[in-house]
Amino acid sequence: MASETSSTPSSSRASAEPSSSSYTAIRDPGRILQFDPFQSLVDEGFWHRLSSLKLDSLGLDQSPISLTGFYAPCSHSEVSNRLTLLAESLPPDPKQLESPLERVHGNRNRCPVPGTLYNMNTLESFKALDRVSLLKMEAQKIWDDIHSGKVEEDSAVLLRFLVISFADLKKWNFLHWFAFPAVVLDPPAMILNIQSAKDALNQDEGQSLSAVMNEWRNSSLTTDVPFFLIIISSSHATVRHLKDWEACQHDGQKLLFGFYDPSCRATNPGWPLRNYLAFISLRYNIGKIQFFCYREKHGFADLGLSLVGEAAVSPPQDWREPQNIPKAVGWQPKPKNIRLAESMDPERLAVSAADLNLKLMRWRTLPSLDLNILSNVKCLLLGAGTLGCQVARMLMAWGVRKMTLVDSGKVAMSNPVRQSLYTFDDCLNGGSFKAVAAASSLKQIFPAMEAEGIQLSIPMPGHPILANEVDRVHEDCKQLWDLISSHDVTFLLTDTRESRWLPTLLCASENKVAITAALGFDSYLVMRHGSGPFITVSDQTDNPSALDDGVQRLGCYFCSDVVAPIDSTSNRTLDQQCTVTRPGLAPIASALAVELLVGLLHHPNGIHAPGEIANSIMSSSKEPLGILPHQIRGSLPQYSQLTLLGHSSNSCTACSSTVVLEFKRRGIEFVLQAINHPTYLEDLTGLTELMESAKSFNLDWDKETSDDDDADL
Numbered sequence: 001m002a003s004e005t006s007s008t009p010s011s012s013r014a015s016a017e018p019s020s021s022s023y024t025a026i027r028d029p030g031r032i033l034q035f036d037p038f039q040s041l042v043d044e045g046f047w048h049r050l051s052s053l054k055l056d057s058l059g060l061d062q063s064p065i066s067l068t069g070f071y072a073p074c075s076h077s078e079v080s081n082r083l084t085l086l087a088e089s090l091p092p093d094p095k096q097l098e099s100p101l102e103r104v105h106g107n108r109n110r111c112p113v114p115g116t117l118y119n120m121n122t123l124e125s126f127k128a129l130d131r132v133s134l135l136k137m138e139a140q141k142i143w144d145d146i147h148s149g150k151v152e153e154d155s156a157v158l159l160r161f162l163v164i165s166f167a168d169l170k171k172w173n174f175l176h177w178f179a180f181p182a183v184v185l186d187p188p189a190m191i192l193n194i195q196s197a198k199d200a201l202n203q204d205e206g207q208s209l210s211a212v213m214n215e216w217r218n219s220s221l222t223t224d225v226p227f228f229l230i231i232i233s234s235s236h237a238t239v240r241h242l243k244d245w246e247a248c249q250h251d252g253q254k255l256l257f258g259f260y261d262p263s264c265r266a267t268n269p270g271w272p273l274r275n276y277l278a279f280i281s282l283r284y285n286i287g288k289i290q291f292f293c294y295r296e297k298h299g300f301a302d303l304g305l306s307l308v309g310e311a312a313v314s315p316p317q318d319w320r321e322p323q324n325i326p327k328a329v330g331w332q333p334k335p336k337n338i339r340l341a342e343s344m345d346p347e348r349l350a351v352s353a354a355d356l357n358l359k360l361m362r363w364r365t366l367p368s369l370d371l372n373i374l375s376n377v378k379c380l381l382l383g384a385g386t387l388g389c390q391v392a393r394m395l396m397a398w399g400v401r402k403m404t405l406v407d408s409g410k411v412a413m414s415n416p417v418r419q420s421l422y423t424f425d426d427c428l429n430g431g432s433f434k435a436v437a438a439a440s441s442l443k444q445i446f447p448a449m450e451a452e453g454i455q456l457s458i459p460m461p462g463h464p465i466l467a468n469e470v471d472r473v474h475e476d477c478k479q480l481w482d483l484i485s486s487h488d489v490t491f492l493l494t495d496t497r498e499s500r501w502l503p504t505l506l507c508a509s510e511n512k513v514a515i516t517a518a519l520g521f522d523s524y525l526v527m528r529h530g531s532g533p534f535i536t537v538s539d540q541t542d543n544p545s546a547l548d549d550g551v552q553r554l555g556c557y558f559c560s561d562v563v564a565p566i567d568s569t570s571n572r573t574l575d576q577q578c579t580v581t582r583p584g585l586a587p588i589a590s591a592l593a594v595e596l597l598v599g600l601l602h603h604p605n606g607i608h609a610p611g612e613i614a615n616s617i618m619s620s621s622k623e624p625l626g627i628l629p630h631q632i633r634g635s636l637p638q639y640s641q642l643t644l645l646g647h648s649s650n651s652c653t654a655c656s657s658t659v660v661l662e663f664k665r666r667g668i669e670f671v672l673q674a675i676n677h678p679t680y681l682e683d684l685t686g687l688t689e690l691m692e693s694a695k696s697f698n699l700d701w702d703k704e705t706s707d708d709d710d711a712d713l
Contacts, residue, residue: 033191033311036263038071038083038161038271040178040332045087047167047174047340050119051352053090054167055359059367062125065117066091069161070110071226073260074295077305080270081262083113083161083180108217108299111224111260115161126166126175131331138162139181139328146279147322152243155227158275162330169356177335182274184327187314189277194267194309197292204235206303212237213294213301227276230256230292245284254290256308261293269293269307281313282320288312351448358399366625373601374399380483381405382458382503383493384434386581387517389421390590391491392442392451398598402450403442404483407435408457418583456480459671460498461678462567470672477502477668485510489597492516492557498565501654502671504556508532508655509663513600513607516557517593519581524589527631528596530554530648531607533657553648554611554630556655560646562691564653564674564681582636592632599625611645651690653681 067090071083116138120126138160144150145157165176198206209230216222216239229240233253240248248255257280263270273291280289293307318324355371362369379400381388384407392403410431416422421441426432435453442451458480459465459473484490484506492500492514500516507514507529514529530553558565602625603609611630629643650656662684663670674681682688 031191033189034268035182035271035274036080036265036268037332038180038262039080040085040161040336041082042085042174042176042338043087044340046085046089047172047338049087049090050117050165050174051167051169051172054119054169055356058119059363060121062118062120065119067115067117067161067163069113069115071113071159071260071262072109072111074262074264074270074305075297075299077264080264083159083178083262084110085163089115108223111156111226113156113159113161113226115163118162118164120164120166123166123168123175126164129164131164131177131179134162134164135179135181135328135330136325138179139183139330140325142181142275143183143325144322146282151227151279151283152241152245155225155242158227158279159272170353172339172341172352174338174340175335176338178332180271180330180332181328182271182330183278184329185274185278185313186316186326190312192288192310192312194269194307196266197303197306197308200308201232201303202235205232205237208232208235209237210301210303212239215239217296217301226260226272228258230254230258232256256290256292258292258294261295261307263293264295264305266307269309277311277313278315278326281315287314350446354396354446354448355399357397368602370602371399374598375401377489377601378402378487379404379597380487380490381493382490382499383407383495384419384421384438384453385409385415385493385495386418386586387493387519387590388434388491389419389438390586391493391517391593392438393420394591394594395597396442396446396449398594401448403439404452404454404487405435405438406454406456406458406480406483407433407438408455409434411437418586454479454483458494458499459502459675460496460567461501461565461675461681462498464676465672473672473675474668477671481506481668484512487512489513489515491593496568497557498568500557501565501674504529504558504654505659505663505671508556509660511607513597514556515593515597517589518557519585519589521580522582522585522636524585524592524634525631526589526592526596526634527557528554528600529556529655530630532655533648533660553655555646555648556652558654559649559652561653562651562687564678564687566678584636588634592634595625596629596632599628603628613643613645651685651687653685653687656685658685 067085069083069085069089072081074081118129118134120129142158142160151158160181162179162181163176165174167174197209201209209232216228222228222239222241225241227242229242229245229248231238231240231248231253232255233250239258257276259270259272259276261270261272269291270293273293276291277289280286288310289312290308290310293309294301295305295307296302297305316326319326358369358371358374377400379395379402381391381403384392384405388405388407392405395403411419411422411426411434412431413427415434416424416427421438422434423441426437433453433455435455437453439451439453442449456479457476459477465473480502484503490503490507490512492503494500504514506512509532511532516525516527516529518525533553600606600609609628612627613629614627627643630646631644632641633644634641648655650658653659659681679688682691
């Protein structure tokens with residue numbers, strides 16, 4: 001509180017603060033020595049660093065955190081220096097948050113001071129903190145360091161500080177309250193005299209003292225030592241460490257107890273002198289203490305600004321016992337509230353806000369959630385319609401920042417009400433290309449998104465290629481191949497079965513994660529494709545070969561088909577052309593598709609993760625998000641959902657080793673043949689033979705049935 005700091009009232013300071021050039025001596029043995037309170041300053045970088053630690057490491061932990069504050073001697077006749085918290089004030093390693101920090105080496109502008117931070121989870125807990133007890137705890141540390149002799153080794157411990165705070169990370173508001181613990185001198189110290197060092201010392205002493213202090217301040221070994229001894233003998237000054245006090249006891253020399261003084265006051269030493277006097281009187285049993293308040297100008301010792309004074313101190317007898325801890329003061333008059341949202345770059349603020357929900361999820365429910373995996377994964381969305389827009393939004397909500405959208409269509413007037421990334425303006429003038437408009441919309445929603453839209457038609461089986469289109473289709477195949485190769489995950493979100501064939505084949509060939517979402521009128525399918533077949537290229541030949549790795553792969557979208565994909569768009573009525581579905585299906589299927597990806601990314605086996613169904617026994621260490629299904633089929637009329645498991649088929653027209661092997665051998669030429677002659681895929685995979693066998697089986701079954709009927713007669 002204000003009374004605890006024992007500061008000079010503002011009304012008396014105006015007449016007691018002349019400039020450094022007009023400092024006058026004060027000799028009034030009846031005057032109580034009053035100290036200029038320490039002021040605090042928190043750099044914006046500190047709050048950003050604390051926010052990151054809170055979200056990424058601390059969570060709900062309210063344990064005290066070790067800090068390092070920094071201050072320097074006063075360098076201006078009218079402005080006192082402050083103790084400052086910077087980003088590096090917090091430990092670099094989150095594991096060291098609660099352990100005492102190692103001695104931090106500063107420089108001439110940053111003398112390190114140890115401190116403690118209590119960051120509360122709620123405003124109520126901040127208000128409920130027992131500030132008296134906390135201050136007493138920090139004062140006891142100072143008291144113990146005085147009695148143990150630690151002060152002689154590391155004098156900065158005399159300046160311990162305390163901070164309590166509440167960080168509102170949604171609004172970027174930071175409420176904080178500083179304390180600079182100081183033991184209460186009872187009776188109080190009396191000032192015998194105080195004047196500028198320039199007046200207190202003769203010319204030779206002053207010049208020598210300036211020289212040695214400049215050397216002391218520029219030495220890498222002593223620049224951050226805030227308390228020291230000044231010995232003046234025969235007008236020659238030297239500076240020594242506190243631990244050298246015994247060796248400095250010689251007759252005929254002047255001994256001053258020096259310290260870096262942050263105060264600019266002409267008659268009031270800075271707050272660090274308070275504990276310094278207690279230490280000197282108790283440790284060295286000195287009743288009259290001559291002190292030197294070191295201050296600077298332009299980086300050099302300024303004896304006109306610095307002070308030399310003498311104080312009378314009479315410590316109580318019970319101070320000799322370490323267990324008798326004196327009273328302590330030091331809380332600043334009131335807390336401060338810092339609002340960073342207004343000064344933050346809007347894009348940076350958006351990034352922090354977007355990640356907030358994800359980071360909070362790790363506090364209680366998902367401590368193993370890896371946000372780096374999500375932010376770095378590159379997703380390719382084939383189709384920028386209803387499903388594509390919804391999947392993009394869900395990915396963005398999960399922290400995915402790298403997306404490429406592919407579509408060949410333009411935004412129609414019927415799209416914006418169902419497809420969440422488009423507006424009415426996107427429909428004008430013939431409509432914008434969907435992929436480009438969707439990518440632009442993602443960046444408007446979240447400026448940090450790395451989104452790209454590509455206009456591209458996917459070649460499809462059953463849609464023959466005209467002679468004049470061969471080169472274009474060849475380039476489309478090559479571009480799609482390059483896109484799938486350069487991305488980690490491909491979402492198949494197109495309207496037709498045949499448009500999913502080539503992406504499925506390419507994902508199987510490249511062993512890339514593929515996730516399909518498909519809609520009916522009131523039902524949906526969401527599935528992750530299994531890994532591609534284990535195929536390698538022999539060292540002696542360019543022809544690849546399929547090897548059996550002994551693992552049963554999960555199936556792809558085409559593994560349950562008994563025919564090759566064909567043209568499904570010809571002779572369609574209007575409702576069939578427009579993919580009519582209940583509006584609730586796309587958000588449900590899209591959300592499940594993205595949740596499936598997040599679970600897969602966190603599974604230790606990745607693309608090779610086995611499929612699970614609803615009654616699977618879950619392992620929380622491997623599956624923090626629950627089971628990892630292969631297929632999810634849902635129906636809105638019954639509000640039902642099934643998790644299914646299906647393995648790869650040796651006759652699959654998209655992912656079987658036969659098809660992938662032929663694709664690796666022939667490349668795009670194989671794709672062109674499959675597009676122009678869908679039955680080629682059936683012949684290659686054995687489906688033609690299978691269908692012939694089925695017909696033969698039916699004929700034999702009919703004959704046997706007829707014979708049996710005759711026998712029954």
